[in-house]
Amino acid sequence: MLSLNPDLIILQDGGAAAKVYDDIAKIAPTIVLSYGDGNSKDVLGQLRDIGDVVGKKQEAEDWISKYNAKVTKYRDQIGKVIGPDKTFSIVELWAKQTVVYGKNFGRGGYNLYEALKLSPPKAVKQTCWIRMKAF
Incomplete structure (x- = not known):
């Protein structure tokens, strides 16, 4: 990772991040984002956090506003079909x-x-994923 010379490192918190954080943080500023558990922020919350860290808070908010407008438009269209x-x-x-x-x-x-x-x-409503045998 040293050869990449990153300006920022973003780790996914999955238990391993805590074990390597001190070593990784010596390479570049490092943040840890929770993902896929009950404590994690949704992707828009994570985008806000990253925007704040890299000094682009307003750009993140602008992107989220545009995203939400598109979501509303497409949610209505999809709702008519499904x-x-x-x-x-x-x-x-x-x-x-x-x-x-x-x-x-x-x-x-x-x-x-x-x-x-x-x-x-219903089976995946409360979980991240389910593995099953192949067809």
Whole structure:
């Protein structure tokens, strides 16, 4: 990582961050973002934090305002096609397993389940992801 000469390092808090933080912080200023657990901020909260750290707080807020306007527009359009009683899945197929993702594991989960208000299947509503056998 030293050869990359970063100006800022952003770590995902998953337990390992605490173990390596002191060493990593010697390379460059380092922040830790919680992700995928009950204590983490949503992606917009994380964007605000990063904007604040890099001195672009207003740019972050401007981006969020534009994002929210688009979300409102598309939520209304999608709502006309997918009724509130329907569920929506984010699925990743692998050779030996299938993974179904919830709202806090990337893959667009926040955008689909939180912003656009699409309903995840009941089994993934309270979790990040579920592994299943492949088809």
